Amino acid sequence: MSLRLTVIGAGTMGAGIAQVAAIHGFSTTLCDLSADQLSTAMSSISSSVEKGIDRGKTPPEARDLVAQGLSTETDLSKACADADVVIEAVPEDIDLKNKIFKTVESVVSSHAVIASNTSSIPISKLASSLSAPERFIGMHFFNPVPVMSLVEIIRGEKTSESVIDSIVKLARDMAKEPIVVRDSPGFATSRLGLVIGLEAIRMLEDGVASAEEIDKAMELGYRHPMGPLKLTDLVGLDVRLAIAEVLHEEIGEQFRPPQLLRDMVSRGDLGKKSGRGFHDWSV
Numbered sequence: 001m002s003l004r005l006t007v008i009g010a011g012t013m014g015a016g017i018a019q020v021a022a023i024h025g026f027s028t029t030l031c032d033l034s035a036d037q038l039s040t041a042m043s044s045i046s047s048s049v050e051k052g053i054d055r056g057k058t059p060p061e062a063r064d065l066v067a068q069g070l071s072t073e074t075d076l077s078k079a080c081a082d083a084d085v086v087i088e089a090v091p092e093d094i095d096l097k098n099k100i101f102k103t104v105e106s107v108v109s110s111h112a113v114i115a116s117n118t119s120s121i122p123i124s125k126l127a128s129s130l131s132a133p134e135r136f137i138g139m140h141f142f143n144p145v146p147v148m149s150l151v152e153i154i155r156g157e158k159t160s161e162s163v164i165d166s167i168v169k170l171a172r173d174m175a176k177e178p179i180v181v182r183d184s185p186g187f188a189t190s191r192l193g194l195v196i197g198l199e200a201i202r203m204l205e206d207g208v209a210s211a212e213e214i215d216k217a218m219e220l221g222y223r224h225p226m227g228p229l230k231l232t233d234l235v236g237l238d239v240r241l242a243i244a245e246v247l248h249e250e251i252g253e254q255f256r257p258p259q260l261l262r263d264m265v266s267r268g269d270l271g272k273k274s275g276r277g278f279h280d281w282s283v
């Protein structure tokens, strides 16, 4: 029997993860505190599926798989009660995540795996709030989830081998390419990606070049598919700031968030999702 999945948090990442899970035949519950956010997520999933079908990248059956296999729930306990795998994708805040894991652990069955989509918080730190840390693992997807093939799987100090095997299999069954990495702040991806992203912001602060030129430098000079400032706009400036704060505390000065990033987040210039970041997304 196919696994039942619950995805907690219906924002940028949770909506994408739920979409890919449902399209690959998993019965999926998407959970968020906010009913409005759930309905926004369902509309964006349905328009993303339609776009995929129009472009010939998604089979037409995906429409029915989403309609039949994807449901929503605002009550965390109800959402997780029947799950075989719970994937958490709420904001990058250790206290919030730990509070959620405590509730999840109190309602799921003993065989259920609990995974976090955290970009930077050490998995063993999150697992330490659980009474069964061996069932806890990092399952880090990339944005936009339906397009990006990588899933970074993070082995916590106490994660069991059988849990690692089952999440590697789940990633493959969702048509993703998994890598398994040791637990360390920022893992393999965010740690490297943030170095470039934060330095690009500091270069903008120093007036080295415009946002367009800095992005073009990496796109044309280094064959990056997208420049670091455009990528920061896509990820969300608030999300990148939260990751930088974790890595600054865990690793050191090279991850200190630039003042410009803080100022833009406090102004509400969060990137693509707010219509303005380092670039204008309003048109």
Ligand SMILES: NC(=O)c1ccc[n+]([C@@H]2O[C@H](COP(=O)([O-])OP(=O)(O)OC[C@H]3O[C@@H](n4cnc5c(N)ncnc54)[C@H](O)[C@@H]3O)[C@@H](O)[C@H]2O)c1
Pocket: 008, 009, 010, 011, 012, 013, 014, 031, 032, 033, 034, 037, 076, 089, 090, 091, 092, 093, 096, 100, 117, 118, 119, 120, 140, 141, 142, 143, 234, 235, 236, 239, 243
């Ligand atoms: N945005 C990216 O590109 C990206 C990429 C990889 C990983 N991540 C990680 O994924 C996680 C989520 O990021 P995002 O960009 O999707 O954030 P987001 O802000 O877009 O979405 C978070 C969602 O969680 C919901 N939420 C908050 N508290 C909740 C609760 N108690 N119960 C249920 N739902 C709750 C919010 O209503 C919101 O809809 C973070 O840990 C982030 O670091 C983000």
